[in-house]
Structures are given as structure tokens and as C-alpha cells.
Amino acid sequence: MKTFWRKDEGTVVFSVIGICVTMAIITATVLVVAQLSAKVQHLSSANDEAYWMARGGVRQTLLHFQGASRPPEQTSWSLPDGQLSIFVQYQTLWDVRATAVTRDAVVTVLCSYDPRRHTVVHWQENAPTR
């Protein structure tokens, strides 16, 4: 038995497969982009969280300086969200380095305090992590 479109069957299969593959690629691209954007947002908020921890650490140390007390050179706290370590170097300027390490981010904030003038003279965020 012979139908009038029988001779097209072979080529039509390829066309159907091609269309399906194209659609699959488009869908996959959309999904990957959505996933990446969610990841970027998550990392950005993780970075913010670590930043506020480090900033809080430096600010606390500065409040100690203001109250004329000298915190120890090396302090470390375990907070619910991560680890915060503060290093202070007592030289001509007092250098404070606070590093907050959470699960997805590491942030270091640097700060220099002039004990004679009783002011902050240097402030650096996103400092290299040592």
C-alpha cells in the first residue's frame, strides 16, 4: 500500500528532531541564566552579611580605643553565621584588620587609628585577605 506522503517520512523525522533540539536548547539556556542570576544574588547577600560582621568588629574596636582601653592584639569570635577575627597592631598608628569568614564569603576591613590625634585616619573596605 502506498500513501501520497510516504516518501517524505524520512526527512520529516529529522525536521521534528531538529525543532525539538532547538526548543530544548532555548529552555536550557533560560534555566541556566535563571540559575546563575540566583547564584549571583545569593553571593552578593552573603558578601553583605560578611561585610557587616567585619565592619561591626572594627567599629567595636574603635569604640574601645575611644574609651581609652586597648583590646588584645588578636581576638576571634565564633558567631552563628561565621567566624570574625580581629588583629590589632600597636605601632605609631594602630592598625585594625577585621576579617569575617562565612560559608560563602570572606571580607576584610582595614582601619588605622592615630592615638595622638584620637582620630581614624584610614579606612579601607574590601581589602586583600591575608
Next chain:
Amino acid sequence: MEVVVNLFLLSILSALTIRVLLSMWTSAATFMAYASSENDWRNISRTLTHDVHSAIAGEVQDNVLNLTLVDGTRYRYYLNSRTQLIRYGSGSGTSVLGNEVQGFTCRQNQQTMTVTVQLQGLPRQTLTLDTLRVMVP
């Protein structure tokens, strides 16, 4: 059977493509304006965040924001008459942070500083910032 499936899929694909192309064609200008505003907002928020976070003191009067950074630099943020947001640094020059800024409002609370910026074609954006508030001269 295969021909029917093929025609069906082809029609879906071409409908989608035509729809996407049409919407891209009609909304290209809007999208460019949106992207420009978005870029301005990114610029404003990055600069403001960096300056306020390393500021030892900030004061607000009549929606003009005056900041004193820890290294002594002073910055003044204000809207000029051509709706540009200006960052004027004493001794470091003037820069335009954003064009077509329709509103720039600063409010200083007990602990934080709230800056609201209204840009052309974007929803009202709010930044909550924090000055150092230690050893204010």
C-alpha cells in the same frame, strides 16, 4: 502523523520567535532608557555606599548631603537645576553621578541614614546606610 507533528511544532516555534522579535522591536527604546537609568542607579548606589560607609560624620540639610570622610575629604551630594545628581568634593573636583534624577531625599535617623532616589523610568529606590559615628571631631 509526522507531518502533523512537524507543522504543529514549527508553528509554535515560529509564533514564539515572531512574538519575541516583535516585542524586542517595539520596546527597544524603552529598554535602552531603562538600562541607562539602571546604570545610573548602580553608579549612585556604589559611590554613595562607599562614601557614607567610610564617612566619620554626615549631615543633611534641605536634601543636600554633606559627608566628612575619615581621611578628611569632604563631599557634598546635591541635585542641580538640570536634574543631575552631583558629587562635589572639596579639592577633588565635581562629578555627575546620574542624569534625569527626579528626586533625591536624605533623612538622618538615630542610627542610619536613608537616601531615596527617584530616577526616570525606575521605581523609587531606597538605600539605608550607616556612617561610622565614632570620634566625631
